[in-house]
Amino acid sequence: EAQVTQNPRYLITVTGKKLTVTCSQNMNHEYMSWYRQDPGLGLRQIYYSMNVEVTDKGDVPEGYKVSRKEKRNFPLILESPSPNQTSLYFCASSLSAILAGYNEQFFGPGTRLTVL
């Protein structure tokens, strides 16, 4: 089944404790992206990747890191999480890196993160 998977789905952690949220897609998509969703703010893009080893900042990259060493995986790293990073996170992928807007985005199920 074609899908985007994220792990963990739920995470409660404490301020400053490094964490990684994994994202994997099995559709051979070039473009992958991370979003955070907060009430009243919609989906805001954190980072995106056009292909392996090619990443760039979205609208809200502060406090996050990403890497794209393999085409299928795009982990989101919070090196020192803070309470303002409490949010619902979605990973998404689409077929082509050429003008992502031409391609449907497939979203993962989401990761609800709470930072105490």
Place this chain on the structure above:
Amino acid sequence: QQPVQSPQAVILREGEDAVINCSSSKALYSVHWYRQKHGEAPVFLMILLKGGEQKGHDKISASFNEKKQQSSLYLTASQLSYSGTYFCGTEPHDYKLSFGAGTTVTVRA
């Protein structure tokens, strides 16, 4: 820069129509529309490319006026299954897809 959606929320009775608007301050290549049910991931509805074409998905259709940098989503003869939050996503001349804050649609029997 996020596009602006309006209204923030709308309540409909089954069979009624609604329009959701999305506007951007930047020139756009494309506009996406997604729907998110409570507790679920957003699901793709349609993409509109510059050129002003109108698209449809069942009784949900959309238009894109690239000169005004605006798009509208039309819900016609709404059904209970149309309830959810609708997001527009806009792509200017880069690879970033920016989403609006969303419009919550509630359809009541």
